[in-house]
Amino acid sequence: MPNRPTMRTYAPRRDTVARSAARQPAAYRPAADHATAEVLAPYVIREEPYYLAVADEVDLYEAAYSVRMPMMLKGPTGCGKTRFVEYMAWKLGKPLITVSCNEDMTASDLVGRFLLDADGTRWQDGPLAAAARHGAICYLDEVVEARQDTTVVIHPLTDARRVLPLEKKGELIEAHPDFQVVISYNPGYQSLMKDLKQSTKQRFGALDFNYPEHEVEAEIVAHESGVGIDIAKNLVHIAERARNLKGHGLDEGLSTRMLIYAGSLIANGVPALAACRVALVRPITDDPDMRDALDSAVTTYF
Ligand SMILES: Nc1ncnc2c1ncn2[C@@H]1O[C@H](COP(=O)(O)OP(=O)(O)O)[C@@H](O)[C@H]1O
Ligand SMILES: [Mg+2]
Numbered sequence: 001m002p003n004r005p006t007m008r009t010y011a012p013r014r015d016t017v018a019r020s021a022a023r024q025p026a027a028y029r030p031a032a033d034h035a036t037a038e039v040l041a042p043y044v045i046r047e048e049p050y051y052l053a054v055a056d057e058v059d060l061y062e063a064a065y066s067v068r069m070p071m072m073l074k075g076p077t078g079c080g081k082t083r084f085v086e087y088m089a090w091k092l093g094k095p096l097i098t099v100s101c102n103e104d105m106t107a108s109d110l111v112g113r114f115l116l117d118a119d120g121t122r123w124q125d126g127p128l129a130a131a132a133r134h135g136a137i138c139y140l141d142e143v144v145e146a147r148q149d150t151t152v153v154i155h156p157l158t159d160a161r162r163v164l165p166l167e168k169k170g171e172l173i174e175a176h177p178d179f180q181v182v183i184s185y186n187p188g189y190q191s192l193m194k195d196l197k198q199s200t201k202q203r204f205g206a207l208d209f210n211y212p213e214h215e216v217e218a219e220i221v222a223h224e225s226g227v228g229i230d231i232a233k234n235l236v237h238i239a240e241r242a243r244n245l246k247g248h249g250l251d252e253g254l255s256t257r258m259l260i261y262a263g264s265l266i267a268n269g270v271p272a273l274a275a276c277r278v279a280l281v282r283p284i285t286d287d288p289d290m291r292d293a294l295d296s297a298v299t300t301y302f
Contacts, residue, residue: 026093036134039125043095043136051087052220054080054212061088064205070158070181072201075209078255080220081184084209085139094178095136097127101146107153111166123169128181132157132164135176143183144194151200154181158203188252211243211256220256225263231272234301235259238280241297249290254280272302 028044030037064071065088073081082098089096099110112126131138143151156163162175183204185196211217214236222232236259243253258280265275276298281291 072204078257135178226267
């Protein structure tokens with residue numbers, strides 16, 4: 001994919017930022033039901049996560065949440081998807097239950113299982129069941145890492161039924177009105193073995209994420225790493241060069257996350273060249289020619 005700064009350019013960013021700043025976030029109100037409040041307490045986001053809007057994603061997500069549309073956040077790794085969900089959960093005043101998906105995960109890891117304890121067996125809700133029962137946003141991070149037979153457990157929750165059958169327990173959870181499913185998905189890793197089924201994809205609305213445009217990304221890198229804005233801009237320049245190599249020897253561009261790592265090293269006194277090698281060049285490729293190309297991008301700016 002060419003290095004397009006953003007795929008969502010039809011709403012001028014400044015307008016959206018101003019509009020979302022004008023609206024007050026909904027404060028989290030603990031549930032009146034004691035048990036629910038206790039289950040959800042660890043998942044409440046109490047402080048505003050730092051998030052710089054890139055386009056109109058905040059408004060679109062709010063609209064999607066207002067009709068409880070399941071959402072899919074698509075984009076390369078390290079470009080802000082997880083941070084965005086954390087920010088939206090805070091803004092909407094809803095608890096956020098995050099599951100990092102992996103291929104060993106089973107449906108029971110999501111839905112729940114019986115546990116043995118001194119008094120016999122007791123049912124323990126998994127994260128998906130807890131979110132559906134008590135009313136949280138359930139975020140399945142990097143969902144393609146999970147096997148397809150695991151992913152299908154979200155199907156009855158992501159259509160008009162909004163239910164979750166707990167087969168082992170013989171219970172049908174009707175989702176709480178606040179419940180929503182969000183998944184993140186990196187289209188770059190698509191392969192036949194690792195892709196979502198159409199029947200899964202078509203249950204979601206989707207927002208495209210990409211690396212932010214130059215100025216915005218530099219501001220994020222400076223804020224998150226503590227380097228000055230000039231160094232942050234240089235890091236972004238290097239990343240932009242590297243992103244042009246995607247598909248020409250690099251599988252994936254340098255992410256905002258990597259720039260923040262490089263910036264943090266520099267802010268801690270590591271010389272810029274060494275910091276860039278450690279945080280940007282060495283992790284992303286083992287190919288000697290590609291490393292040379294990236295090293296020379298680094299020396300252009302530092
Ligand atoms: N728009 C943004 N506003 C604030 N921070 C951002 C933004 N985009 C990326 N970041 C920073 O980049 C880091 C990586 O983003 P993350 O959300 O973990 O990526 P992803 O989930 O897409 O892999 C975050 O920890 C955050 O510091
Ligand atoms: Mg993530």
